[in-house]
Amino acid sequence: MGSAALERRSDAVTPDPLMGAGVRPAEARARWARLPYLGRPAGITLLLLLLAFLSLYPMVMLLYGSLHSTPPGIAGTFNLDGYAGLLTVQNLQILANTIGISLIKTVLSMALAILLAWIVARTDTPARGTLEVLITLPFFIPPILTATAWAMLGNAQVGTINLAWRWITGTDSTLVDVYSYGGVIWHMMQYSTPFIFLFVVDAFRAMDPALEESSRMSGATRWQTFWRVTFALMLPVTTSAFILSFIRGMEGFESAVFFGTPVNIKVITTQIYDLITQQAQPDYQGATSFGFAAMALMFLLLVLQSRLLRRRSFTTVTGKGYSPNVIRLGGLRWVTFAICIAFFAATVALPIGQLLLSSFFQFFGFYQLDMLTLDHYRAVWANDEFWTALGNTMLLGVTGATATMVLGGIVAYVTTRTLWFGRRLINLLAWLPWMMPGMVLGIGFLWGFATLPHAIPIYGTLWALLLAYVALGTPVAVRVTSGAYQQIARDLEECSRVHGAGWWQTLGRVLVALAWPAFAVGWVLVFFGIMRELSASILLYSPGTQVLSVVMLKMWTSNRAEDVSVIGLLMVVMVLLFRWIQLRLIKTRISTL
């Protein structure tokens, strides 16, 4: 079968992940007419202003920083020294290193995530609901903790894995060494695999199996069907996830600084970190220039993605009733079950087991009976700062994730389902924060908020953190919801409008109602993104508004890794709870789960 769903159709509009899918001009005109006279321009203007404030404003501050010999507020001159300084052989090597590491980890993670998502969403593998929760766990654990756990498991000299290997084989050889390119990639994969998995698993669920059945009826093999129909229909979601994950890989810091720096593996973020924090005189011009160079590269990727998906339709959720069926694997289902368990064991059981164990011992990694203790739990329980930070973080997490999903949902609607003027700009603005490495963007927020007129009470309050979190989370929210919107047929919207529903009613009762599993995933992603965010938080928090990531940093730097483990475990419990509730809700809608 020639991938019928991907045929260029005469009525196809311009679906475009960067620029947004569209609607037929006639539809757009009809909608235009139905909206209140000034409603749409006012709404678009408001949206543009909001996004400009959240993302363009800090970017402009950073651009100034990259073009000026001194940071804002200090006399200096405009020049291109920051950019000129990038053109060295060493920086080109760093760039190649960064791209190589990120590409390899994204490709491997993508393959693994698609396999796992297919197993969970489309097969009769046992305990799929539980597996789904377990597979996503690594994403939510602070990277600093898993890095510590892996440093203990996989170091060449006394790592648990190598000790076990030597004991089993009776040799002195080393099986794994996390201080290597492989170690950096492996540690990154533990975050990118569940991240991509979260994106694609719902897309698998939202697929009408009739298309696959048609392919099989037309004589295609199972593999051909998977490749030409299943995979091809998921291109918007998979390419979005790929690009997001690749960009995040380019911006990854913890894995590189833990496992790369000791063996002289340098990447863009470690270089930026050096420029800002590891020199007597922080080089903000160099760091921001590096940030913009990385951003330009990432922008090219987005253009590439938009060309890849241009003028294709990915509609799978139509007015026709359907139920995503599952493939009966027979005996093979135990093989797929084993694959999921192996992933869980390698990425969750080992490091979290290490964390759990360590939280009951006086010292991380020293398991002697006389060192058993509950002191770390007591210390966290008695830590006032922790409770204040937890309260602030929960408040910011819930309001931030909700606000971000609302904003992301609106942006995604405008960019994927309308031809409104300004939609491309809206989409671009929503993307910007994702393309700038976090530690540079944090400075942009600091500069931006601190230099606002004093009458605007943002700087030094929780608002500063909330706005930064919304800006940082919006790209994920937009990607998650636009991927889901693109799978929903337009006739459903039209049907709603024909029956007299208003624009907001249609948005809420058709689009959001059908895409809400994606909203729920997006909410969880943004919520835990907020819980983990440090780069902006450390610069924007004020006494009394500290958040969990800052408190964890304080604990970490004051040598209390065990207390950080306790908080890490608390976060794991929260994830389990959130995901359990989320999947219970999905189950009420999709009976085959």
Next chain:
Amino acid sequence: MTPIGRKTFLTLAASYAVARPAAAQDDAEWQKVVDAAKKEGKLTLYTASIGSPYLKAVLQAFEKKYGIRIEAFEARASEVRERVRIEQAAGRFVGDIHHNGQTATWLMQRDGNFQPHGPIPNLKNLDPTYAVDDVRVPSEVNSYGLLINRNLVKPADEPKSWLDILDPKWKGRILSDDTRALGGGSVFFVVMHDTFGKEFHEKYAAQKPIFSRDLAGNERRTARGEFPLYVPFLLSDYNQIRGLPVKPIVPAEGRPYVLFQLSILKNAPHPNAARLFINFYLEPEQQLVFANGGFNPAVKGVVEKAPEDMRALLATKPMGTTVPERQDAMMALAKEIYQ
């Protein structure tokens, strides 16, 4: 008692007659500062000492004694500096006291981020080793030594001199703070360079030390037996790893150190509370909190009161420290030697 001449007696008597009212006047002046500080009721501290239980204890003691609430902003040195800089550039004068290492403080003084602290009675307590001026007040000292794994290093092999780590038997077995980055590594680089010359580092580079920037994790890695030797070890971390099979050592030549300093930020909203806080910080009782925690106190006569094992580490020769004016040149040299 040695008899004194009439002239000397008269001179002393005159001095006493002048000094006595002057001291009384000083006391009265200081009492005004204390009263004004209490009236201000609040103090905002910007510190690069992140998560320190010792600093927290001192802050709580100050709050308890004077009823002045302290709000502390803790971040890494460069983050504290940038936050102060942009706030002042934007006309937001939020912070009162700045607490940071000597390099960041020197840069900020150069940039005009501080104001003079004025007379503070307890400045007289300061150890003359550490310089004080009208803006920067020494607060406590981060000192460095070596850390060995007791299971991997026999007593006879323990380094007694910093030069001992150049012995070929340690090649590839030393875990080291990165000498090319700010922090313990760069302090170690500068002090060894100034003491033993460039050759020390050429030989140390040939030892192939394993650089790491996970400072908090390095001690545990050494304790677990990944490496027998960790260079340089921050003595104030010792309390956190007591009970592990490790031993801190300060070699014969002494300990490299970094001075932490207190300064009053420009246009501080609570200047009297800031002065009172500096005075309180320099009281021997508060300095003892730091000495017990493995910091060298900035005040005379305190190390002697520290617990014996800590005293053995702290009552050692201050070997040298970084020089802010030469920091960039030194880091460039480090990058050249340790490529």
